Structures are given as structure tokens and as C-alpha cells.
Amino acid sequence: MIIEVRAASVRYQTTGRQVLAEVDLAVGPGDLALVSGPSGGGKSTLLRLLNGLIPHAYRAEVTGEVLVGGRPVAQQSVRQLSTTVGTLLQDPRKQIVGTTVDTELAFGPENLGLPRAEIRRRIGEVTDRVGIRHLLGRATAELSGGELQMVAFAGVLVMRPQVVLVDEPLANLDLEASLRLMRELRRFVDDGGAAVVVEHRVEEILDFDPTQVLYLEDGRSGYAGDVAGFLAAAPVAHVKLPFETLVARAAELPAASGAPPARTAAFDAPPARTAVSDAPSARTAVSDAPPARTGGPAVRRGRGGSAAARLEYRGVALGYGGRAVLDGVDLALGAGERVAVLGRNGAGKSTLLRAAVRLLEPLRGAVHVDGAPVTERSTLELATTFGYVFQNPGQALFCATVGDELAFGPRNLGWPADEIRRVSEDALRAMLLDGEADVMDRSPRTLSFGQQRRLTVALALAMRPRTLILDEPTAGQDLHATTRFMAQVMAASESVYFITHDVDLALTSADRIIVVDGGRVVADAPAAELARDADVWSRAGLRQTSLVRAIRDHVHGAGGIPHPFDLARLIPHPEGTPPS
Amino acid sequence: MDVTPRYLGAGSFLARRDPRVLLLVPVLYFVAVANVADLRGMLVCAAIALVYYRAAGIPWRGVRANWVFMLTFTTLLVVVNSVFTAADTRVGAGEALFAVPLTGTEVTWATLSYASTLLIRYASLAMVSFPVAFAIAPSDLGVALARLRLSQRLAYGVDLTFRFLPSTVAALRETIDAQRVRGYEHSRSRNPFRKLASLKPVVVPVTVNALIDAEDTANAMDLRGFGAKHRTWMRELAFGRTDYLVMGGFLALAAVMTAAKFFGPFGEVWAP
Numbered sequence: 001m002i003i004e005v006r007a008a009s010v011r012y013q014t015t016g017r018q019v020l021a022e023v024d025l026a027v028g029p030g031d032l033a034l035v036s037g038p039s040g041g042g043k044s045t046l047l048r049l050l051n052g053l054i055p056h057a058y059r060a061e062v063t064g065e066v067l068v069g070g071r072p073v074a075q076q077s078v079r080q081l082s083t084t085v086g087t088l089l090q091d092p093r094k095q096i097v098g099t100t101v102d103t104e105l106a107f108g109p110e111n112l113g114l115p116r117a118e119i120r121r122r123i124g125e126v127t128d129r130v131g132i133r134h135l136l137g138r139a140t141a142e143l144s145g146g147e148l149q150m151v152a153f154a155g156v157l158v159m160r161p162q163v164v165l166v167d168e169p170l171a172n173l174d175l176e177a178s179l180r181l182m183r184e185l186r187r188f189v190d191d192g193g194a195a196v197v198v199e200h201r202v203e204e205i206l207d208f209d210p211t212q213v214l215y216l217e218d219g220r221s222g223y224a225g226d227v228a229g230f231l232a233a234a235p236v237a238h239v240k241l242p243f244e245t246l247v248a249r250a251a252e253l254p255a256a257s258g259a260p261p262a263r264t265a266a267f268d269a270p271p272a273r274t275a276v277s278d279a280p281s282a283r284t285a286v287s288d289a290p291p292a293r294t295g296g297p298a299v300r301r302g303r304g305g306s307a308a309a310r311l312e313y314r315g316v317a318l319g320y321g322g323r324a325v326l327d328g329v330d331l332a333l334g335a336g337e338r339v340a341v342l343g344r345n346g347a348g349k350s351t352l353l354r355a356a357v358r359l360l361e362p363l364r365g366a367v368h369v370d371g372a373p374v375t376e377r378s379t380l381e382l383a384t385t386f387g388y389v390f391q392n393p394g395q396a397l398f399c400a401t402v403g404d405e406l407a408f409g410p411r412n413l414g415w416p417a418d419e420i421r422r423v424s425e426d427a428l429r430a431m432l433l434d435g436e437a438d439v440m441d442r443s444p445r446t447l448s449f450g451q452q453r454r455l456t457v458a459l460a461l462a463m464r465p466r467t468l469i470l471d472e473p474t475a476g477q478d479l480h481a482t483t484r485f486m487a488q489v490m491a492a493s494e495s496v497y498f499i500t501h502d503v504d505l506a507l508t509s510a511d512r513i514i515v516v517d518g519g520r521v522v523a524d525a526p527a528a529e530l531a532r533d534a535d536v537w538s539r540a541g542l543r544q545t546s547l548v549r550a551i552r553d554h555v556h557g558a559g560g561i562p563h564p565f566d567l568a569r570l571i572p573h574p575e576g577t578p579p580s
Numbered sequence: 581m582d583v584t585p586r587y588l589g590a591g592s593f594l595a596r597r598d599p600r601v602l603l604l605v606p607v608l609y610f611v612a613v614a615n616v617a618d619l620r621g622m623l624v625c626a627a628i629a630l631v632y633y634r635a636a637g638i639p640w641r642g643v644r645a646n647w648v649f650m651l652t653f654t655t656l657l658v659v660v661n662s663v664f665t666a667a668d669t670r671v672g673a674g675e676a677l678f679a680v681p682l683t684g685t686e687v688t689w690a691t692l693s694y695a696s697t698l699l700i701r702y703a704s705l706a707m708v709s710f711p712v713a714f715a716i717a718p719s720d721l722g723v724a725l726a727r728l729r730l731s732q733r734l735a736y737g738v739d740l741t742f743r744f745l746p747s748t749v750a751a752l753r754e755t756i757d758a759q760r761v762r763g764y765e766h767s768r769s770r771n772p773f774r775k776l777a778s779l780k781p782v783v784v785p786v787t788v789n790a791l792i793d794a795e796d797t798a799n800a801m802d803l804r805g806f807g808a809k810h811r812t813w814m815r816e817l818a819f820g821r822t823d824y825l826v827m828g829g830f831l832a833l834a835a836v837m838t839a840a841k842f843f844g845p846f847g848e849v850w851a852p
Contacts, residue, residue: 382761394792
């Protein structure tokens with residue numbers, strides 16, 4: 001075995017909190033271990049334990065046995081461990097230290113003091129293996145997210161580790177790029193290496209045949225064993241399981257509480273099989289929406305939940321420094337719609353919606369808000385129409401207390417103190433943060449990451465916007481946190497436009513999906529219609545998840561999509577188990 | 581704001597030199613001109629600096645703004661320090677040409693000669709220093725400093741600065757946008773304290789996030805074996821004959837100018 005963990009427990013000395021308790025793991029050559037579980041379950045701590053950051057970089061009490069290469073981790077330096085254990089961080093931008101791809105790949109072997117000829121040989125070998133030879137000589141600052149991920153992986157492989165630890169490979173990238181990384185990782189394992197992958201998006205990882213699964217919850221091992229056993233035992237509300245598994249376990253699926261409120265006929269229909277197929281749409285607006293315009297030359301203009309368009313693009317080109325990222329955009333987003341914007345990294349998803357609040361001006365064409373040109377209003381004035389929430393909560397938080405943080409926006413709008421207090425309390429209540437003890441007087445940075453994310457939505461809500469715009473609202477969050485968060489967001493605002501690369505989230509949370517790719521809006525359709533358009537998925541680099549396939553096979557109406565649990569209950573199990 | 585390191589002199593005579601030459605020449609030139617008080621001697625040095633600067637092949641368009649800033653700043657500095665404040669020129673007062681309004685300071689030929697010497701000294705120092713910024717490949721700077729016996733960590737720190745400068749600026753822009761949608765606007769107040777305080781919504785998140793990210797990056801570096809006393813630098817540096825000639829030339833200039841201070845005419849301010 002390369003890694004042997006026996007009854008390991010970890011308690012951080014700084015917080016006094018026990019984050020791992022009695023965990024076992026054994027990984028040998030040819031093993032691909034999947035470590036899953038909800039956020040805060042101890043997954044990252046386990047990785048730190050395996051690569052030696054605990055106890056060498058983090059002060060923590062460790063009990064039990066942690067052996068790497070047959071020797072206790074505590075008796076090896078992090079540098080010694082680096083030749084056995086390679087670690088790929090969640091965000092490659094933090095991992096890459098070289099200004100060029102060449103210097104990045106040389107970094108590890110240079111630290112080992114290897115001769116230059118050997119370093120050159122290893123770089124040549126690894127770039128051929130991972131297929132990034134064409135990137136040699138390029139500046140790392142110019143690489144795309146997917147290219148960065150592959151360079152970071154090559155930078156790990158060049159150290160010739162026996163096992164590679166990968167932290168949430170699917171969290172930050174579009175799936176196409178992530179899956180390419182996973183394919184290379186699988187090849188590394190097939191060639192005699194080993195890998196430990198931490199990821200809560202189980203479905204995508206299952207395609208790479210993990211040999212074992214460890215499910216961590218509250219620091220404890222909830223399951224350890226093979227994939228089949230895991231699929232039978234995993235808590236369905238906390239792990240994103242393949243749709244086929246949901247169908248097989250339909251009888252034990254909980255009610256879809258916590259999910260965004262239903263807006264579909266199929267969802268509202270009685271649980272009979274006929275309700276799924278040919279289900280009419282309950283929402284006139286949705287059923288009235290024009291047929292999917294996927295890649296055709298016609299003007300792409302959808303219709304919102306209400307007759308009025310909240311946000312309208314008329315022949316718009318958007319970009320930076322004169323270079324267009326998106327061109328020929330004709331869209332009208334309704335005042336009551338839930339719209340998801342899908343697309344691969346760098347396709348222009350954020351660019352599209354930032355024009356709504358004048359964070360960038362169109363190169364051509366005009367953007368209208370509530371029927372008037374957006375140029376008639378400042379970014380501050382637009383804050384009462386659009387509450388724009390950025391991906392990273394840390395970018396917004398700067399005040400000493402939550403109360404001050406909430407008051408910042410309304411104060412800029414010139415609202416009186418009692419009004420500010422009222423909207424702050426309302427916003428906290430809407431995002432279910434009012435239950436936290438003395439929350440108004442707490443430092444925002446002392447909240448958990450999930451709470452900080454909800455707080456940033458509350459900061460936007462405190463300015464009383466009519467529409468929320470969310471940029472990657474659930475990136476890196478587990479299924480339970482995602483479901484709860486989206487339900488709160490949907491309930492808190494008249495309409496929501498959100499950017500995501502999570503296909504299933506878009507399908508289950510939005511009435512309408514817009515796909516951007518290659519500088520254009522290539523699809524604009526109700527979710528169910530889009531799911532049935534096989535062409536758009538392959539062209540736009542989007543993954544057809546098991547939910548997409550299920551919708552294509554079983555949902556035939558034009559409206560929205562029922563919650564996956566409800567859909568699974570309505571589909572007969574292939575082995576004949578009757579639906580519940 | 582583009583903060584990507586600008587390798588404007590790529591392929592030039594100086595860019596082909598060992599980067600240590602480009603780092604050492606400004607030091608030698610500083611030693612040379614520090615001893616020159618005579619305008620004529622300074623003009624000789626400046627001519628050499630100009631030839632050196634031209635050898636860096638830095639396009640004027642790329643550095644025009646840098647030169648405008650540099651010359652504006654140094655001209656102000658020189659005028660205030662040598663004309664307005666009647667700097668000690670160490671020669672007789674001479675005939676007053678005119679008096680500065682308000683201060684009443686009398687300006688002589690010696691004053692103007694001293695001011696010109698100072699201005700040319702700063703400008704020529706900039707000429708030999710610009711190639712450090714624009715004619716050394718960014719990826720060579722760390723290894724050059726390491727080979728000049730700077731600590732490995734410090735030398736790699738320079739490389740890291742270049743690596744993370746663009747992403748830090750991107751984070752800054754993103755933070756400004758995140759605060760703009762909450763109504764943040766940079767203060768137009770003339771009160772510097774109020775102006776500084778108004779930066780808080782941007783500076784605090786950028787700093788806190790940079791510190792958090794730095795911890796991840798430090799961990800990632802440790803996990804790839806960084807921190808050992810001895811490391812290989814992939815980039816090989818070796819002085820060539822031309823490198824020695826350039827270095828020798830500037831070494832000779834420093835020696836000659838130092839000798840001239842003690843034995844020749846260049847140690848005093850020249851008054852025509």
C-alpha cells in the first residue's frame with residue numbers, strides 16, 4: 001500500500017475542533033479512491049493529512065496511524081513526501097508559480113536539486129503524456145482555466161509521485177476541461193499510479209471507475225467500500241447521484257423540500273406516469289415561449305414570465321478593450337423569469353450580465369432596463385433593480401460587523417437609518433441568517449463559507465432589487481447546500497438570472513436557459529426543450545448528465561422540469577420495481 | 581491597467597546579455613556618476629548611458645509615459661532642491677542672473693550648472709536602469725538575483741511577484757466591481773485622509789483575500805519541495821566575452837570618474 005490510514009483523528013489546535021474521527025483509508029497502486037461528503041465533512045483535512053501539511057504546516061493533534069510509503073507521515077518532511085504524494089489544489093491559479101509553462105514545470109524538479117538534463121527529460125516526457133507540449137513557452141498568465149489545470153497536473157506528475165491527491169477537480173471549471181483532467185488521472189492510475197479524488201459531484205467521477213469510495217460526514221466515515229455499495233447507501237439529499245440510482249432508490253427518496261418552488265405542470269401534476277409525458281406547462285409564459293432557437297440565424301428573443309422585459313439586449317456586442325467577447329446579442333429577459341446562463345469558461349457568461357449594471361458598456365448596440373436605455377442610470381441607481389452577487393463572497397466583505405456590511409449599500413443610496421435597519425433585518429431573514437446569535441454584531445469573516453455566500457445575497461437584497469443576478473452561485477457547494485441556497489434565493493426575489501456551469505442546476509432551477517458559446521448566444525429555450533436538443537450540448541461543450549438524458553427520454557412537455565426526486569419517482573425502474 | 585511584465589527589449593543587444601550584466605551596470609554607473617559634480621563630466625557619462633540605453637532596443641512608444649513621469653518628477657525635484665532652495669554649489673556666489681520670485685533666492689550660472697548636472701545624473705541613471713525593467717526576460721530575473729548570491733527564497737520571491745502581479749490586479753478590478761454594485765465610488769475629496777479611508781471597501785477585501793491565497797500558494801510550493809537550501813535553476817547563466825567587455829567598460833568608467841574626483845576637475849561644480 002502507498003497510503004495507509006488507520007483510525008486517524010485530527011483536532012486543530014487553533015480552533016480546538018475535531019474534524020476527523022477514526023477514519024480508515026488504504027490506497028495502493030491501481031487504486032482510484034473517491035472521497036465524498038458534504039462541505040465541512042473533513043475531506044480537505046484528510047488530504048492535508050495524506051500530503052503531510054498536517055502536522056508539518058498546520059498545528060493539529062493527530063491520533064491513529066498515517067503511513068505514506070510505509071513510513072509515518074510525521075517522520076517525513078513535506079519535501080520528502082512530495083516525491084511520493086503529489087497534490088493538485090482545487091484552484092490551479094493558486095498552485096501555479098511559474099511565469100511560463102516551462103518554469104512552472106521545472107519548479108518541482110528544481111526544488112529536488114535534479115540535474116538540468118534530467119529536468120528537461122522529465123518535462124518533455126510529461127508534456128507529451130498530458131498533451132500540453134504546444135503550451136511550452138507560453139506565459140501562464142495567458143492560459144485558460146482548463147489549460148492551467150492541465151499545466152498544474154503536469155507540474156505534479158513531473159515530480160513522479162506514486163499517488164496524486166486531487167481536491168475538487170470539478171469545482172471551478174466547465175465540465176469539458178475537468179473531464180479531460182480526470183481522463184488523464186485515470187490513465188495515470190491505469191499505468192500503475194494511484195489517486196485520491198475529493199469531490200462531492202459523485203456522478204461525474206463515477207464515469208472514471210473509482211475502485212473505492214469513502215464518504216465523510218462530520219469528520220466520520222459514513223461509508224467505505226465499493227461503488228455499488230456506496231450508490232445503495234449514499235444519502236440522496238446530500239450527494240449528487242446518477243439519475244439511474246435515484247430511479248432505483250425511488251422508494252426512499254424524500255420529498256423535494258428545500259428545492260426551488262415548482263413552476264411546472266409536470267412538477268405540480270399528480271404522481272402518475274402520464275403526468276410526466278406530454279405534461280402541459282402551468283406557466284403560460286413558459287409554454288408561450290418561442291421554440292428553442294439553437295444556433296439558428298433568427299433573432300433570439302425569449303419572452304419573460306411577465307409581458308415586460310426587465311433586461312433587453314438589442315444588437316449588442318460586449319467585450320473588453322475593443323475586443324468583442326460576445327456579438328449580435330438580441331435577448332429580452334422577463335421581469336418574472338428565472339434564467340440560467342450556461343457556457344464553458346471564458347464564453348462570456350459574466351460579460352453578458354455585467355452589462356446590466358454597467359460594469360461594462362456595449363461596444364455596439366443598446367442595453368435597456370425596464371424599457372429605458374441603461375445609460376440613463378448609474379451603477380448605483382441600477383442597484384435597486386438588479387442585485388448583482390459575485391462568485392467569491394470575500395470580494396464584498398470589508399466591514400467589522402455584519403450590520404455595517406448590510407448598511408453599506410443602503411447608505412450609499414441615501415436611505416435613512418431606520419429604513420436601513422429595517423431592510424437589513426429583512427434581508428438577513430430572507431437568507432435565513434437571522435437565527436445566528438448576535439449576527440448583526442459579528443464579523444462577516446467569522447461566518448462559515450456557506451453563510452458568507454448567503455450574506456452576500458443579503459447585501460444585495462438590502463438594496464431592495466427586483467431581480468437578483470448571481471455569478472456561479474453554488475460553485476464548490478455540495479448538493480444539500482446548493483439546493484437550500486437556491487430555494488432561499490428563488491423565494492427572496494421577483495426574478496433571478498444566474499450564471500452557472502452546472503447543467504443540472506440550470507435545468508432544475510431555471511425556467512429558461514441561455515447558452516453562450518463562440519462569442520454568440522447559441523441557444524435560448526425553456527429548460528425541457530433545451531434538454532432535448534442534443535446538438536447544443538455537444539457544440540457548446542456542455543455535458544449531457546444523466547438528468548439531461550432522463551428529461552429527454554421522459555419529459556415531453558414544453559414547460560419546466562420537475563425536481564429530480566419527483567421525476568425519479570415517476571419513472572418505472574428497469575428491473576420492474578414499481579414507482580412509489 | 582496592464583501590469584504584465586513588459587519585455588520590450590526582447591532580442592536586443594542587451595537582452596542577449598547575461599541578465600546579471602544588466603543588474604550590475606546600474607550599480608557601477610551609480611558609483612561613477614555619484615562622484616561627478618562637473619556638468620562636462622556628467623555629459624560624458626550621459627553619452628555613454630545613452631549608447632547603453634539605445635542598445636536595449638526599447639521602443640519609445642512603449643516607455644513614453646514612463647519617461648514623461650520620470651522627467652517631470654525629477655525636474656520638480658531638481659528645481660526645488662537646487663534653484664528654489666539655493667543649494668550650496670561650493671563655488672563663489674558669482675554674478676546673480678535673476679532672483680526667484682517669492683523666495684528671493686538669487687540664481688547664478690553655478691546654480692544652473694549644478695541643477696543641470698543633477699537633472700542629467702538622474703536621467704542618465706534612468707537610462708541605465710530602464711533595461712532592468714524592459715530588457716530582462718521576467719523569468720530570468722529570479723535566477724539572476726540568485727546567482728548574485730541573493731537568498732534562494734528572496735530570489736524566487738521576485739519571480740513570484742511577476743507571476744502574481746496580473747492576478748492581483750485582476751482581483752483588484754473584480755473587487756472594485758463587486759463594491760460598485762453596492763454603490764462604492766472612489767472619493768473625489770481633496771482631503772487625503774478621507775480619500776484613503778474611502779479605499780477601505782476595496783483595500784480590505786483585496787488584502788484579506790491575498791493573504792488567504794498566499795497561504796494556499798505557500799502550501800502548494802511546500803508540497804512541491806520548495807525551501808531546500810540547494811535547488812537547481814533550470815536557466816543556465818554564463819558570462820560571455822561581450823558580457824565581460826560591457827562590465828569592464830562600466831567598471832573602468834566608475835574607476836576613472838572616482839579618480840577624477842580626487843585628481844581631476846570633475847569633483848567641483850563647473851561655472852562657465
